[in-house]
Amino acid sequence: MPNALEVITRVISEHSKITDHTKLAGDTMNDIDAFFTLETTKRKAAWSATSVAELIKKRDQLLHTIDLLEDGLKNHFGYEEEVLPLVLGELLMKPILHEHQGILGQIDNAKTNLINLERMSRDELFSNRTEVLQSVNNLCQTVKDHAHHEETALNAMRKFLEENSAYRD
Numbered sequence: 001m002p003n004a005l006e007v008i009t010r011v012i013s014e015h016s017k018i019t020d021h022t023k024l025a026g027d028t029m030n031d032i033d034a035f036f037t038l039e040t041t042k043r044k045a046a047w048s049a050t051s052v053a054e055l056i057k058k059r060d061q062l063l064h065t066i067d068l069l070e071d072g073l074k075n076h077f078g079y080e081e082e083v084l085p086l087v088l089g090e091l092l093m094k095p096i097l098h099e100h101q102g103i104l105g106q107i108d109n110a111k112t113n114l115i116n117l118e119r120m121s122r123d124e125l126f127s128n129r130t131e132v133l134q135s136v137n138n139l140c141q142t143v144k145d146h147a148h149h150e151e152t153a154l155n156a157m158r159k160f161l162e163e164n165s166a167y168r169d
Contacts, residue, residue: 004087004167008158011084014076015147018069055125059114062136066114070107073143077104080150087157099146106142110135 077100085093113132120128161167 005158005161007083007087008154008161011076011080012151012154012158014079015151018072018076018143018147056118059117063111063114066107066111066136066139069143070104073103073107088153092153096150099142099149103139103142103146106135106139110139 081093081097081100084096088096113128113135117125117128117132
C-alpha cells in the first residue's frame with residue numbers, strides 16, 4: 001500500500017492544477033459571453049459572417065480547454081480511484097466515484113452544447129447562448145466544489161496522520 005500521507009499530498013496537489021484548468025475554461029467562457037454581449041449591443045438585427053466566424057473560433061478554443069480539463073480529470077480520477085480506496089476505504093469512495101461520474105457527464109453535456117453551436121442559425125445562437133454558457137459555468141463550479149469536498153476530507157486525514165505516525169502506512 002502506498003504511504004497514505006504521500007497519497008493525500010499528491011491528490012491535493014493535483015487539485016490545484018485542475019482548478020487552474022477550470023479557471024482557464026471559465027475565463028474562455030467569459031470571453032464568449034463578452035463577445036455575445038458586445039455583438040448584441042452592436043448588431044441587434046443580425047450578425048455579419050465575421051461575427052459568426054469569431055464565435056466559432058472562441059468556441060473551438062473553449063472546446064480545446066475543456067478537452068484538456070477532461071484529460072487531466074480522467075488521469076486524476078484514475079489515480080484517485082486506484083489509491084484512495086486504500087486510504088479512505090470502499091464506503092467513503094462511493095460518493096467520490098458518484099461525483100466523478102457526474103463531472104464526466106457534465107463535460108459531455110458542455111461539449112455537446114458547444115458543438116451544437118455550429119449547427120444553429122444566428123437567431124438560435126442568441127436564444128441558446130444562456131444554456132451553453134450555463135453548462136460550462138455549472139461544470140466549472142462542480143469541479144471546484146468536488147475538489148473542495150475532497151480536500152476537506154483529505155486535509156482532516158492528513159492532519160490526523162501527521163499527528164499519529166502509527167497510522168501512516
